[in-house]
Amino acid sequence: MNPLYGPYAPSSADRSGNPFVVCEGVSGVGKTTLVAAVAKRLKAATLHTLPEPLNPVSGTVNANLRPLPQFAFYLAGALHASDIAREASRRGPVIADRYVSSVVACHAAVHGLTVDQVTALLEPFRPYLAVPDITFYLRSSEGSLRERMRHKADVKQDDTDLLAVSGRLTSLLATFATVAESDPSAVVLDTDGRTPDDLASIVIDHLERRRA
Numbered sequence: 001m002n003p004l005y006g007p008y009a010p011s012s013a014d015r016s017g018n019p020f021v022v023c024e025g026v027s028g029v030g031k032t033t034l035v036a037a038v039a040k041r042l043k044a045a046t047l048h049t050l051p052e053p054l055n056p057v058s059g060t061v062n063a064n065l066r067p068l069p070q071f072a073f074y075l076a077g078a079l080h081a082s083d084i085a086r087e088a089s090r091r092g093p094v095i096a097d098r099y100v101s102s103v104v105a106c107h108a109a110v111h112g113l114t115v116d117q118v119t120a121l122l123e124p125f126r127p128y129l130a131v132p133d134i135t136f137y138l139r140s141s142e143g144s145l146r147e148r149m150r151h152k153a154d155v156k157q158d159d160t161d162l163l164a165v166s167g168r169l170t171s172l173l174a175t176f177a178t179v180a181e182s183d184p185s186a187v188v189l190d191t192d193g194r195t196p197d198d199l200a201s202i203v204i205d206h207l208e209r210r211r212a
């Protein structure tokens with residue numbers, strides 16, 4: 001029996017037709033910039049996975065917890081992000097900078113797990129997780145990524161590791177691709193040679209076509 005009832009049940013989602021949009025991809029690919037550009041044009045609420053109050057302790061958690069408790073920590077972030085998304089989508093569109101796909105893809109890549117194993121662990125919590133209408137998986141060449149990373153604000157240990165730890169970028173690209181393949185909301189967005197504004201127009205076009 002599904003144990004997510006009573007106090008464990010998700011709050012009712014009266015989204016009034018407001019879209020829940022997600023941007024995914026590796027660090028430095030341009031998620032935060034695109035989320036800000038789309039939010040400005042759509043007057044959408046934004047959220048980030050990991051949300052507050054968990055976000056500031058992620059470095060300590062990554063450094064000190066073994067893989068399973070680390071997963072539980074990021075899962076808590078996704079569950080809380082779902083609550084934030086449900087609440088905000090009562091009032092208007094919502095766009096998220098990372099969400100459940102990042103939890104699966106990052107955790108699998110960092111700990112050398114398969115996407116299937118991490119997905120199985122997540123499965124009992126699915127009924128609680130708000131379902132995105134559309135998830136943009138941002139991609140870029142390694143050259144563009146290195147260039148963007150040089151200018152990125154607030155670079156953390158995971159960001160440095162992405163390009164410094166041997167095989168990390170390759171495995172993250174692979175886990176994101178695997179997650180995208182089984183995501184019915186997935187749209188792959190190539191970002192090379194496109195400005196944040198170009199990309200925001202593409203995102204908004206997709207949303208308008210979905211509504212039509």
Ligand SMILES: Nc1ncnc2c1ncn2[C@@H]1O[C@H](COP(=O)(O)OP(=O)(O)O)[C@@H](O)[C@H]1O
Nearest residue numbers: 027028029030031032033148151152194195196
């Ligand atoms: N489409 C783009 N073309 C060129 N540079 C970009 C683009 N999108 C973002 N950037 C730049 O790349 C860097 C990383 O972007 P950011 O949005 O912080 O990435 P993420 O949130 O995916 O880590 C920033 O300096 C940003 O200005």
Ligand SMILES: Cc1cn([C@H]2C[C@H](O)[C@@H](COP(=O)(O)OP(=O)(O)O)O2)c(=O)[nH]c1=O
Nearest residue numbers: 027028049050074098102103106107158159
């Ligand atoms: C959401 C999530 C992020 N991460 C990692 C990915 C990022 O390298 C790092 C910080 O994410 P984030 O703050 O979104 O930074 P960025 O702007 O670099 O995308 O945390 C995980 O390892 N597991 C997760 O579940």
